[in-house]
Amino acid sequence: MTEYTQKRAAIKKQWPSAGGQVRLAKATVSNLFRYQPTSGSAQRVSLGQFNEVIAIDSAAQTLDVEGLATFETIVANTLPRGYLPPVTPELKHITIGGATVGIGIESTGFRHGFVHDALREAEVLLPGGDIVTCTAENEHADLFHALPNSYGTLGYILRARLALLPARPFVHLRIECFDTPRGYLDAMEQATTRPNIDFVEGLFFEDRRFFLMTGRFTDEVPQVDDILRDHVFYELVQARRDIYLATADYIFRYDPEWFWNIPNTPLYDLFRRHAPRRFRNSGFYTRYAAWKNRLREHMPARPPLMTEPLIQDWEVPWEKAGELVEFCLREVELDGRPWAAVPICTPRQPMLYPLAANQLYFNLGCYCQVPKAVGREPYHYSKIMDRKCFELGGIKMLYSSTFLDPAEFDARFNGAAYRVLKAKYDPRGKAPSLYEKVTVNTV
Numbered sequence: 001m002t003e004y005t006q007k008r009a010a011i012k013k014q015w016p017s018a019g020g021q022v023r024l025a026k027a028t029v030s031n032l033f034r035y036q037p038t039s040g041s042a043q044r045v046s047l048g049q050f051n052e053v054i055a056i057d058s059a060a061q062t063l064d065v066e067g068l069a070t071f072e073t074i075v076a077n078t079l080p081r082g083y084l085p086p087v088t089p090e091l092k093h094i095t096i097g098g099a100t101v102g103i104g105i106e107s108t109g110f111r112h113g114f115v116h117d118a119l120r121e122a123e124v125l126l127p128g129g130d131i132v133t134c135t136a137e138n139e140h141a142d143l144f145h146a147l148p149n150s151y152g153t154l155g156y157i158l159r160a161r162l163a164l165l166p167a168r169p170f171v172h173l174r175i176e177c178f179d180t181p182r183g184y185l186d187a188m189e190q191a192t193t194r195p196n197i198d199f200v201e202g203l204f205f206e207d208r209r210f211f212l213m214t215g216r217f218t219d220e221v222p223q224v225d226d227i228l229r230d231h232v233f234y235e236l237v238q239a240r241r242d243i244y245l246a247t248a249d250y251i252f253r254y255d256p257e258w259f260w261n262i263p264n265t266p267l268y269d270l271f272r273r274h275a276p277r278r279f280r281n282s283g284f285y286t287r288y289a290a291w292k293n294r295l296r297e298h299m300p301a302r303p304p305l306m307t308e309p310l311i312q313d314w315e316v317p318w319e320k321a322g323e324l325v326e327f328c329l330r331e332v333e334l335d336g337r338p339w340a341a342v343p344i345c346t347p348r349q350p351m352l353y354p355l356a357a358n359q360l361y362f363n364l365g366c367y368c369q370v371p372k373a374v375g376r377e378p379y380h381y382s383k384i385m386d387r388k389c390f391e392l393g394g395i396k397m398l399y400s401s402t403f404l405d406p407a408e409f410d411a412r413f414n415g416a417a418y419r420v421l422k423a424k425y426d427p428r429g430k431a432p433s434l435y436e437k438v439t440v441n442t443v
């Protein structure tokens with residue numbers, strides 16, 4: 001805590017409370033994915049030093065952690081002691097602060113909600129430079145409840161206290177394959193009611209193969225599958241009925257391939273098998289993809305891009321899941337890559353992400369480049385999926401591009417409550433508004 005206190009005092013002193021807008025800089029990669037180029041002239045201030053675990057209290061089952069600590073760091077500290085955060089995102093470089101303000105999800109969400117549902121306390125550096133501690137009940141409870149989906153526009157989390165849950169060293173996954181959405185969704189819903197299941201998740205393909213993965217923690221396994229070198233996780237799911245993984249490998253199962261974004265070519269296969277470990281993770285791949293894009297921009301005669309990103313997550317009430325699945329299979333071309341699905345049920349309605357508490361939602365995600373829709377406007381698939389999601393009474397995550405106009409954005413993300421909070425915690429507008437941040441892309 002002493003080291004944290006010193007860092008906190010230092011940043012308070014250095015924080016540019018006067019002048020224009022301030023924007024976060026950090027040492028690790030960002031897991032925002034906005035289609036538009038970054039804009040805005042805000043002054044960058046690094047909080048990259050707030051990247052460590054402070055303390056684990058085994059008796060209280062809580063973790064105190066700095067806001068920019070990655071889940072890789074968190075898991076490396078908690079798992080050897082037999083604990084994990086209840087919802088631990090699948091990419092190693094997602095941070096606790098980013099996942100709290102950006103609605104973090106995982107295959108435990110049917111039981112434990114979102115990442116932020118484990119938050120017990122947060123110390124927040126307000127855009128103007130003051131630091132406040134907020135909990136669900138104290139004088140800053142309004143800020144506490146508004147952190148999820150605020151994307152740093154109400155302040156940056158310097159320290160978080162999270163609940164922890166007991167974990168075991170291995171995960172046994174059972175895979176079932178279905179050929180209709182109805183049978184699949186019924187089995188997925190049923191799995192969420194089984195007390196001996198710890199993880200529920202699905203992958204499905206446009207050839208109408210629907211894979212349901214149910215997992216449980218275990219102390220012993222007959223074998224341990226290697227998804228860093230020997231196997232690609234999402235391929236293994238299609239080939240096996242049982243998969244056995246070390247718990248950390250399960251948690252970060254999509255990290256080595258950045259979901260399914262490493263191409264399946266002989267060259268990349270060599271890379272998979274022989275590249276040093278530090279290159280076999282989403283952080284490296286994110287940087288590599290950014291470098292490739294910059295290089296391409298400098299090419300004098302570059303061929304037109306035939307693909308565009310479809311990197312989005314949507315949530316619809318469970319009873320509308322079938323309709324969303326049929327829609328995406330009918331309308332969107334994924335070129336053989338999977339859709340990802342998890343059931344989610346949150347115990348509290350997030351103020352700025354208004355889905356209902358204690359109601360099961362179907363989260364659908366797509367994380368890849370897709371062939372451009374011929375004769376359509378840019379980002380056609382994102383736009384039609386967003387529209388369908390809203391039509392079904394759902395909501396979309398904002399870590400990626402959004403195309404809503406200000407009035408609709410305001411209505412869908414509780415703009416009225418946001419304005420009150422923004423005026424109270426950022427009266428001088430030192431941080432952009434949520435709408436500015438997610439549509440103009442000021443990071």
Ligand SMILES: Cc1cc2nc3c(=O)[nH]c(=O)nc-3n(C[C@H](O)[C@H](O)[C@H](O)COP(=O)(O)OP(=O)(O)OC[C@H]3O[C@@H](n4cnc5c(N)ncnc54)[C@H](O)[C@@H]3O)c2cc1C
Pocket residue numbers: 024026029030031032033067068089090091093094095096097098099101102103104105106115151152153155156157158311367399443
């Ligand atoms: C390909 C892809 C896959 C994804 N997969 C998952 C997944 O499996 N599970 C999941 O939960 N999420 C997933 N996400 C979403 C991801 O969790 C969010 O984008 C999250 O906000 C990223 O957080 P970060 O730590 O990487 O922070 P950044 O990307 O650096 O920042 C995200 C936003 O949060 C703000 N922010 C960052 N740190 C803080 C802080 N300490 N306090 C306040 N604000 C802060 C930043 O200003 C920024 O607006 C995925 C995103 C992508 C692009």
